[in-house]
Amino acid sequence: MSASLEKGINALREQVDSTVATFFSSCVHCGMCADACLFYTETGDAERTPINKTEPLRRIWKYEYTLFGRILKLFGLAKPVDEKLLTDWETLVYDSCTMCGRCSMVCPVGIDIAGVIRKTREGMAAAGHAPKGLIGATQRAITIGSPMGVKLPALQAQIRHVEEDLGVKVPVDVEGADYMLLLSSMEIMNFPEFIGAVTRIFDKAGVSWTISSEAFEATNSGIQIGVSDLAAELVQRVVDAAEKLKVKTVISPECGHAYFAIRWDGPNLVGKPFGFKVRHILEVLDELRRDGRLKTSGFEEQKLTYHDPCQITRRGGVIDEPRNLIGMFSRNFVEMPEHGKMNWCCGAGGGVSSNERADDIRLKVFQRKKSQLDEIRPQAIISACSNCRIYLEDGLEEYNMEIPVLSLTETLAEHLED
Amino acid sequence: MTEIEFLSWVRGPGFQIASIVLVAGIIIRIAEILLLGRAANLAEPKGSEMGNGIRTIFTRSIPDAGTFRKSSFTLVAGYIFHIGLFVTIFLFAPHILMFKDVVGFGWSSVPTPIVDAVTVVSIIALLAVLVHRLTNKVLRFLNNFEDLLVWFVTIAPLVTGYIAFHRIGYTAPALIGIHILSVEFLMVVFPFTKLMHAFTIFIARWYNGAISGFRGVES
Numbered sequence: 001m002s003a004s005l006e007k008g009i010n011a012l013r014e015q016v017d018s019t020v021a022t023f024f025s026s027c028v029h030c031g032m033c034a035d036a037c038l039f040y041t042e043t044g045d046a047e048r049t050p051i052n053k054t055e056p057l058r059r060i061w062k063y064e065y066t067l068f069g070r071i072l073k074l075f076g077l078a079k080p081v082d083e084k085l086l087t088d089w090e091t092l093v094y095d096s097c098t099m100c101g102r103c104s105m106v107c108p109v110g111i112d113i114a115g116v117i118r119k120t121r122e123g124m125a126a127a128g129h130a131p132k133g134l135i136g137a138t139q140r141a142i143t144i145g146s147p148m149g150v151k152l153p154a155l156q157a158q159i160r161h162v163e164e165d166l167g168v169k170v171p172v173d174v175e176g177a178d179y180m181l182l183l184s185s186m187e188i189m190n191f192p193e194f195i196g197a198v199t200r201i202f203d204k205a206g207v208s209w210t211i212s213s214e215a216f217e218a219t220n221s222g223i224q225i226g227v228s229d230l231a232a233e234l235v236q237r238v239v240d241a242a243e244k245l246k247v248k249t250v251i252s253p254e255c256g257h258a259y260f261a262i263r264w265d266g267p268n269l270v271g272k273p274f275g276f277k278v279r280h281i282l283e284v285l286d287e288l289r290r291d292g293r294l295k296t297s298g299f300e301e302q303k304l305t306y307h308d309p310c311q312i313t314r315r316g317g318v319i320d321e322p323r324n325l326i327g328m329f330s331r332n333f334v335e336m337p338e339h340g341k342m343n344w345c346c347g348a349g350g351g352v353s354s355n356e357r358a359d360d361i362r363l364k365v366f367q368r369k370k371s372q373l374d375e376i377r378p379q380a381i382i383s384a385c386s387n388c389r390i391y392l393e394d395g396l397e398e399y400n401m402e403i404p405v406l407s408l409t410e411t412l413a414e415h416l417e418d
Numbered sequence: 419m420t421e422i423e424f425l426s427w428v429r430g431p432g433f434q435i436a437s438i439v440l441v442a443g444i445i446i447r448i449a450e451i452l453l454l455g456r457a458a459n460l461a462e463p464k465g466s467e468m469g470n471g472i473r474t475i476f477t478r479s480i481p482d483a484g485t486f487r488k489s490s491f492t493l494v495a496g497y498i499f500h501i502g503l504f505v506t507i508f509l510f511a512p513h514i515l516m517f518k519d520v521v522g523f524g525w526s527s528v529p530t531p532i533v534d535a536v537t538v539v540s541i542i543a544l545l546a547v548l549v550h551r552l553t554n555k556v557l558r559f560l561n562n563f564e565d566l567l568v569w570f571v572t573i574a575p576l577v578t579g580y581i582a583f584h585r586i587g588y589t590a591p592a593l594i595g596i597h598i599l600s601v602e603f604l605m606v607v608f609p610f611t612k613l614m615h616a617f618t619i620f621i622a623r624w625y626n627g628a629i630s631g632f633r634g635v636e637s
Contacts, residue, residue: 019625021451026615026622029565030496031556035488046559065454067446068610104630105637106485108496109615110478110623112630264633267460277462317464317634338484341635 002083008127009081012060015119023116024061026109027051033113036106038344038368039096043361050103050113053092056081057120086129093117093124094131095358099257100310100345114315121226130225131355138221138230145237147221147354148185152213155183158192159211166196168203173245174210179284180247180276181211182218182238182262184255186386194254194386197413201285204416205293209251215241218253220261224351231261232269238262242276249277251284254407256311256349256385263316280312281409282384286321289328295417296328302379304330306408307369307392308343309385322384322408329415336372344368348391366395373403384408425595428602436602443609444617451618463632470631471624477636478623491550495543499572502540506533506576537580544573564611571607574600 001009033050034040040048062069063078072078101114124130137147144151159170171177179202187194202209215237222231242250252259263278279287288294306326312318319340326333338344347365352358369392373381381403383389392405419427459467481493507513511527518524528536548569551557578600582593607613615622630637 016454017456018451018454018621019456019629021454022618022621022625025447025451025618026612028612028615029557029560029562030489030492031554031560032485032489032492034556036485040556044555046556049556049560052560066450104626106481106489107626108478108481108493109619110474110626112626115629264461267462268457271460273460273462314635315633319635341637342482342484 004126004128005081005083005086008086008123008129009060011126012057012081012120012123013064015057015122016061016065019112020057020061020116020119021065023111023113024054024058027111028109030108033103033107033111036102037097038100038102038347038365039361042365042367048092048096050097050117051107051111053089053097054113054116054120056085056089056093056123057116059085060123081123086124086127089120090124090129090131091357093120094134094351094355095361097350098310098345098347098352099315099350101315102310102342102345105314105341118226122228123226125226131351131357133355133357134221134225134351137351137354138225138227141217141219141221141234142230146185146217147219148189150185150188150217152216155188155211155213155216158188158195161192162196162199166199166203168199170195170199171210173213174208175245176247177208177210177245178248179207179209179251180242180245180249181209181216181251181253181281182258183211183216183253184219184258184386185217186219186255186390187253188216190390191254191386191407191410193410194407197407197410198281200413200416201288201294201409204295205288207288207293210245210247212241212245214244218255218258218262220258220265221351221354223257223261223265224354228269231265232271235262235266235269238266239270239274242274247276249279249284250274252278252280254281254384254386254389254409256309256316256387259316259318260311280316280318280321280384282312282318282321282325285409285412286324289324294328294412296412296415297417298329298415299332300330300380300411300415301332303332303334303377304380304382305334305336305373305376305378306339307336307346307381307383307388307405308340309383309388310343310345310349312384313343314341318384322382325408325412326382329412334376334378337375338372344372346388346391346395348387348394353387353391362391363395363398366391366398369395370399370401373401378403380404380406382406382408382411421589421591421595425591425598428595428598432599432602436605440605440608444614447609447614448617451621459632461632464634465631467628467632470636471626471628474627474630474637475620475623478626491546495547495550498543499540499547502536502543502576503572505536506540506579509533534580534583537576541573541576541580544569544576567607568611568613571600571604572613575604 063073103113141147220234347362509528510533578597582597
């Protein structure tokens, strides 16, 4: 056995706990998860059935953690976890899963399939079977501080632009601020308007906030690739900065997996509860709305819909907040046929967008989103994840659909009362 | 071995062996699951683990409309044969007498003609499930020996019970003996196969509900 394969198998072993054992013990091979997965519904490839993607971890559990499986193994009847299996499964685990978690909502016996796929990725990555694009993004995140290679001067330049445009100071490294805002590289490079929008809203609402020059990156490639050690290192940078600035709450920006990483996985990765709260920007804005600190004027005339980012909604619990906020500036809002916790993924989450090899399938499975949009024909789509935004735009362009994709925070900022 | 000897064996030693394998097997399986434990969640919760876990145990039996449309055959056939198994196993008068012998108390039965009809419907549903399994693309892909074995040991007691009740083709002791033997096959296979979901489904659904509920999502 090669050293990397052994590392992979050990990493899989570390993932086996009572949840994994219960889930595998309960699967009845009903196949319903396939119909919940856009990678099956849009391709018709049975091998992309969600539960099948967990096969490497299932074999470890069965032949090492059950009495009957161990007896089978003793008689040489165990199916092995070998290089071939991991090679064959790499495209299933990474290219054909956005960890959107829709399968976990549908499984009749209650298997959190997406959670088990996330665990399977730990073994795949440790054995060296992760996609190049994700390995590169993770390396850049560790060495440079950003998966896209964005450094502090780039952020400083964007901040200067915002300050010049708005005539308002963007607070950086302010000790004792209530909130510390994180940003995704994609926001810094592709959607700097987001920084301006938050600045305007917080300025009007009188929020005490700051950005840390030492830890401004919100994304966490370690989570996507499935390497907990690296994910923990990235979380720790945020923890150190938040503690140094003594902030009460860290705000995750409009980015799905970044929110999941810092809000739900973060404390578990670093092994202790945080001394501060973590909130998604939409949760913070909704709190301001509730407290009457957000004053808006005017309404969007166009027919709007909201694309629920999987990690923020289904996997993250931020479901009502965006709808409350959209209600402040839209009277022509339509839900997609399946929305909220049952929404369909854009097809680009969970590291799929960082994996060039998956470009074709990503665009193919976008047809699920397309058919949802075809049913309600909105004039604009609002979302709260910059990765969703970019790849919704990409998909819409591929299928010649001219629907603008807007940021919730930015649209809200446009309706702020002067 | 005569018919009577055969019947005595399956009702005596045969049933004892099957019962021991079933009970010991289930205990071992549940223990090897729960002893693994799981790490405490250190994040700040947005909702309740316990409440949502319990809620999901029940709500997961009712699919959302979109899921029902996509998986209607699996769901309807599944409901039919699961309810059918419950009625035939637990609400058939002679079975209740047997349970009374074991646990010391009985309960009301469903009229025999109804149990008879339920048996036929369940057999048809299970046959349809097999055809679906062998023709549907996803199910054919997932299908393995265990799936077929479990299907067989599940339908066998229904078929042998139906035949024994109607005394088709042979004398009563032999037919009842074969029926009991088929149940013993089911009992012996149970702990080592996906039949375990009859127990673990409650833990799995609880975990699913708890994991989502912690994050403020009802799953």
